[in-house]
Amino acid sequence: MADLLSIINPATETLLQELPVDDSAAVAAKYNRARGAQPEWAALSLGDRIAPILRFRDLLIERVDTLAALLTSETGKPVTQARSEILALPGRIDFFVENAERVLSPHRVYAEPAGAALGTGTLEEVISQEPLGVIANISAWNYPYFVGGNVFIPALMMGNAVLYKPSEFATLTGGAIADLLHEAGIPQDIFMPVVGSGLTGAALLEQPIDGVFFTGSYATGQKIAVAAAPKLIRTQLELGGKDPAYVCPDANVAVAAAGLADGAFYNNGQSCCAVERIYVHTDVYDEFLEAFMATVKGFKLGDPTDPDTYLGPVSRKPQLDVLADQVADAIAKGATRRGGGERLDRSGWYFAPTVLTEVNHTMTVMQEETFGPVIGIQRVDSDEEAVALMQDTPYGLTAAVYGTERERAVGILRQLKTGSAYWNCCDRVSPRLPWSGRGHSGLGATLSLAGISTFLQPRAWHLRAG
Numbered sequence: 001m002a003d004l005l006s007i008i009n010p011a012t013e014t015l016l017q018e019l020p021v022d023d024s025a026a027v028a029a030k031y032n033r034a035r036g037a038q039p040e041w042a043a044l045s046l047g048d049r050i051a052p053i054l055r056f057r058d059l060l061i062e063r064v065d066t067l068a069a070l071l072t073s074e075t076g077k078p079v080t081q082a083r084s085e086i087l088a089l090p091g092r093i094d095f096f097v098e099n100a101e102r103v104l105s106p107h108r109v110y111a112e113p114a115g116a117a118l119g120t121g122t123l124e125e126v127i128s129q130e131p132l133g134v135i136a137n138i139s140a141w142n143y144p145y146f147v148g149g150n151v152f153i154p155a156l157m158m159g160n161a162v163l164y165k166p167s168e169f170a171t172l173t174g175g176a177i178a179d180l181l182h183e184a185g186i187p188q189d190i191f192m193p194v195v196g197s198g199l200t201g202a203a204l205l206e207q208p209i210d211g212v213f214f215t216g217s218y219a220t221g222q223k224i225a226v227a228a229a230p231k232l233i234r235t236q237l238e239l240g241g242k243d244p245a246y247v248c249p250d251a252n253v254a255v256a257a258a259g260l261a262d263g264a265f266y267n268n269g270q271s272c273c274a275v276e277r278i279y280v281h282t283d284v285y286d287e288f289l290e291a292f293m294a295t296v297k298g299f300k301l302g303d304p305t306d307p308d309t310y311l312g313p314v315s316r317k318p319q320l321d322v323l324a325d326q327v328a329d330a331i332a333k334g335a336t337r338r339g340g341g342e343r344l345d346r347s348g349w350y351f352a353p354t355v356l357t358e359v360n361h362t363m364t365v366m367q368e369e370t371f372g373p374v375i376g377i378q379r380v381d382s383d384e385e386a387v388a389l390m391q392d393t394p395y396g397l398t399a400a401v402y403g404t405e406r407e408r409a410v411g412i413l414r415q416l417k418t419g420s421a422y423w424n425c426c427d428r429v430s431p432r433l434p435w436s437g438r439g440h441s442g443l444g445a446t447l448s449l450a451g452i453s454t455f456l457q458p459r460a461w462h463l464r465a466g
């Protein structure tokens, strides 16, 4: 009998469902089915592959209420944020659809003029694109529609078969995504969910797959890279961050405070690009802190099924200890706690939104990924000090600068090694721009044209007329 995966509601701590886990044999069987089906899928016209994806897009919109309720039940994501995530995926799908042909079409890069060659005819050089084959998509729980969709939509469109391993904390949503894709017309064997925990993910990597596209933590990302290395397959890792923001002395403080509070606490801080460290120039520090605290106090915490709730429970119980440890470490080293700081005395995995000031870089809260509703705010005396502190991290996902002078902000952002740079905004993703990390934040890019071509491999054609 198969092991069972228990799905728990983080807001109520009640058991939602128990699902049979795919063991190694089940994973291998799914792989074989995908391998067998992929050539026929790749042989379809691009239009025939796009048609079911457009139906999937429409179904997302049609079923948003049910899908959002399911996502909220297993992750605790406030339902309004769950709806926003689901309703934003169609925009990403539109981008992929509009650009698929441009990326996939073969193109002639050279044609020798008639009669110029010494041989019997003219030479043409053409580049065509081929799908990778069968890929593994190992996904995180915090934005299953976004981080999954960034991979499986373009991967399917380009002719790959996808073995989709949702996080064990978003497995029901993973199943719902698979059902919707199949209902929309994606063949059963071309997109298959693989159910289980990290062990199932590891079993998936033992199969002779052609690529692995992973979203998750740096710690697991390293294991994925090690497992994939001997296979010499395309390996893409979208990992965590310790994303900094700096408020310059000339910033519009109200805009900065509102934007950064949302950037730090949206989805309970459980975003890869959540603002995790804030540096504020001393000239505007007091004004900023007051406005920031006022915004945080205005966030409604509670039942995630209530449309007015902004902060729900954290999605994973062990994270409560990580948050409590970071707060305790900071306070022991001299930080001031401005509200929050502990688990709430109620059922569900609720942690009070916490702002720490008088922080410094000896504290884990300013060094390690927090991934929850806790933020450190540090006073700085100059742009140079802010840059040095922002650079003090092995991560490199995003960084933000708030201020009125574009050149000053861009000059600061240029000195930081991050995949995304924000001026007067933060925690933002666009389908038109590549999503990538530097250092411990990962390898490769999703979204943009790069996020389509990453599911292809080029072939060089040297064609001489005989």
Ligand code: NDP
Binding pocket: 138, 139, 140, 141, 142, 143, 147, 165, 166, 167, 168, 169, 196, 197, 198, 199, 200, 201, 202, 203, 205, 215, 216, 217, 218, 219, 220, 221, 223, 224, 238, 239, 240, 241, 271, 272, 273, 369, 371, 397, 435, 437, 441, 442
């Ligand atoms: P984890 O690294 O814990 O897990 C990610 C996925 O890998 C899950 O599906 C997990 O399964 C699976 N997994 C775990 N161990 C293994 C293994 N040995 N072999 C194969 N698969 C394995 O991350 P979380 O799901 O907790 O996600 C949070 C992390 O993701 C944060 O660090 C966040 O910053 C990052 N993230 C990065 C994004 C980006 O775009 N850069 C976007 C979103 C999140 P299971 O859950 O079942 O254990």
